[in-house]
Amino acid sequence: MKLYTLKTEIDAVPVADDFIAIEAPRPDCPDGGIVARVIYLSLDPYVGSRLRGRHMGEAPPKPMEGAIPGAIVGQVVKSRAAGVSEGDFVHAMEGGWQEFAAIPAGHFRKLDPKSAPLRAHIGVLGMPGLTAWAGITQLAKVMAGDVVLIDAAAGAVGGTAGQIARIKGASKAVGIAGGPEKCRLVTETYGFDACIDYKAEGWQAALKEALPEGASVFFENVSAEMAMTALSVSQTYVRGVLCGLADAYQSSGPAPHALNAGAIIGKRAQLRGLVVYDFYSRWDEYAAEAAAWIRDGKLAFAEDHADGLDQAPALFAKLMRGANVGKPIITVSEEQA
Amino acid sequence: MKLYTLKTEIDAVPVADDFIAIEAPRPDCPDGGIVARVIYLSLDPYVGSRLRGRHMGEAPPKPMEGAIPGAIVGQVVKSRAAGVSEGDFVHAMEGGWQEFAAIPAGHFRKLDPKSAPLRAHIGVLGMPGLTAWAGITQLAKVMAGDVVLIDAAAGAVGGTAGQIARIKGASKAVGIAGGPEKCRLVTETYGFDACIDYKAEGWQAALKEALPEGASVFFENVSAEMAMTALSVSQTYVRGVLCGLADAYQSSGPAPHALNAGAIIGKRAQLRGLVVYDFYSRWDEYAAEAAAWIRDGKLAFAEDHADGLDQAPALFAKLMRGANVGKPIITVSEEQA
Known part of the structure; x- marks a missing residue:
């Protein structure tokens, strides 16, 4: 599968050329966890800091190896988690710029595809x-x-x-x-x-x-x-x-x-x-409340959308320049494969 | 009466030599206010900033004219305030380095001399x-x-x-x-x-x-x-x-x-x-609560005390150097005149 990683360690604001696609094996399914096919990938400002090792003490990904971090909405293709089946939709913060993501137990939330558009879980419900x-x-x-x-x-x-x-x-x-x-x-x-x-x-x-x-x-x-x-x-x-x-x-x-x-x-x-x-434990509560606001037309959201994982480096660089209007989202694969 | 004022405008941390005693007429009693004989004078760090015009936008005193600001405990010698008689004890924030202070209506609090030592109202109850x-x-x-x-x-x-x-x-x-x-x-x-x-x-x-x-x-x-x-x-x-x-x-x-x-x-x-x-309206409530703590031996206080208004410049300079141990208090006159 395809995965985007850093070419080398970086010390400045990331630009599109800092990222490179490599081929990696599809990940194994962790005990109690899942493997998800990535559908939507979120690009967020804090990642610009994290890639330089400057965000909350979190390590940047290893160059030429680790996927660039990013939240995802995906569909389960393999499950070793109780109550989660193939075909279920999930949201995970540690998904990454890749086609398939292994998510450990406790690091994903199941989504109800009927409550709100799936892609809303990247932004306004994310x-x-x-x-x-x-x-x-x-x-x-x-x-x-x-x-x-x-x-x-x-x-x-x-x-x-x-x-x-x-x-x-x-x-x-x-x-x-x-x-x-x-x-x-x-x-x-x-x-x-x-x-x-x-x-x-x-x-x-x-x-x-x-x-x-x-x-x-x-x-x-x-x-x-x-x-x-x-x-x-x-x-x-x-x-x-x-x-x-x-x-x-x-x-x-x-x-x-x-x-x-x-x-x-x-x-x-x-x-x-x-x-x-600190508020992750209240995510489902928030998402349910806000999904109702979306249905009632009280809560709007705008996207800066691009199709295909290969668009991630350019869209991320645009975000870093502050040139995006709306939440940057990459569609990595179709909702229904 | 004697009053301490600034020799000239100052722009640095005050030293003893910045202050000078001048003779001034005893103040008139304001409508609804009082004149108090100053008994205890408080020296406080924020005055070091205020004398340079750097505290909460409050103007410094006019050189060779205005008294150096300071909270006082005093005894009423003239009253045009309802419910306040000659001989009553009062606390006022805008008393100043002087022997007698005119305090406008609403700018003083009557003290109960039996609830706590009068001088405590300069520090721990002040x-x-x-x-x-x-x-x-x-x-x-x-x-x-x-x-x-x-x-x-x-x-x-x-x-x-x-x-x-x-x-x-x-x-x-x-x-x-x-x-x-x-x-x-x-x-x-x-x-x-x-x-x-x-x-x-x-x-x-x-x-x-x-x-x-x-x-x-x-x-x-x-x-x-x-x-x-x-x-x-x-x-x-x-x-x-x-x-x-x-x-x-x-x-x-x-x-x-x-x-x-x-x-x-x-x-x-x-x-x-x-x-x-913002808490001046709750001063009496606090002083009553804290006076009980003092009586019960739960609340201690220490003073860096000097006798006579003429000691104010040196004691204030000591405070500005951080050399005081305990609350700087000047006894300007006896509790019972």
Whole structure:
């Protein structure tokens, strides 16, 4: 089978040329686990960091050997797991850029193909969606009347976070995104009240104008510097979710990640660090709730889709440049083989 | 009457020579307010920042005119306030380095001289104590089993915070302080389980050893850098109270105040900025609760005391050098005139 791996160890933001396809034997089925035919492959910003050994202490894949990590939706072709049969659909975080993936016991979830489109489990019902839900409902505890500010709002996490905030009663959701096309997605598809284009001149004044009452919640996906901008247009007692530092995932220089303690004290801010791993045990609960929102037309999602595993390197490089609009998804094989 | 003021505007950490005594008329009594004879004067670290115009946007006093700010305990000599008579004892945040202070309506609290020693209202029942209480009970919500780490632990805020944490059920309180004399105060008088001398070699290893289980709460009084050290010896989900940045109050250089966002996310930390002003409405409640702790021998306090307003410049300079052991208090006049 085909598998994409790193050509060599890398120390900079990955580009398409860092990846190479190799032939590998189809994996054996682990005790209590499964082998899945990969249908959809997720490309996510944190992988850019992980490939350089900079994400949560997780090792990068071995060059010319290990598959590039990535979440998948797949169909079981071999099962040694109780209650799982050939033909069942599954979601797994450690699937990888390959045609078939061996998933150990406890590292996959069975999916109900009738509850929502299968590919939704890559994005809005997948890790980005769970992250958004955890930050908005479990950490910030958004409620009626909250005014929510979210950056990287065109991304799968940010776009879902704003929609969930509105579903949970927020009176206003303001996004920050890069460029008019992304901002249109944020307001037109995701239904935010406003979106500020941070690549436009005077965007900080525009942000202030869009939030005359100040944000009561901010959801940070980009950088410590952006978090401090969010703090500056926030109300006293603002609750801030520190979710991600995409700028650092996508850049090679040293990232200071510096939050200003004096500003946090002055604003009486509450900041909480979010790691989505902590919420994996609640994934089925979230996916069931959000699948109903999708069916009811309350929760929209956008994809930047490409067909075929061979498209992964280029689509990943596009993500690293921030040029994608919508969640990057690779269709590796057909839903029905 | 005598009043201490700034000789000129200052831009560096204040030294004794920055202050000068001038003669000023005794203040008039404001509508609805009082005039108090100052008995005890509090010297506090944040004033070092405020004199340079760097504290919460509050203006420094006008040179050769305005009194140096400072909380006081005093006795009413003139009252135009309902329910307040000559001879009553009061506490006021905006008293100042002077013999008599005019206090506007709503800016003082009447004290019960029988509930606790009057001078306790400068420290352990005063703003430092209220700050400690707010951080431990209202922000960190310390409960049974918490392991609490507190820096500037020999200070009035830190020392009280550790004691209140133990009263509220914390299983362990570890302090950080500078020098063996301060550390003795922390363990022997304030009853912390351990105190790490940050001026001693290998103190960071000693800190780690003192907290094999990790801190579940840290209370930060010194600097962003110290907060990051506290984070590094903390449990996942640690609650951090950002209370003060004494290093910045006491230094002239630019203070980065930089908290590392990546480390906060990795630790799933919860950080909250504390401004004690927000808790002024609960001062009487706190003082009553803490006065009972003092009577029961559960809450100790130490003073670095000097007699006479003329001692204020030297004692304040000592505080700015971090050389005080115990809360700096000036006795300006006798309790019974």
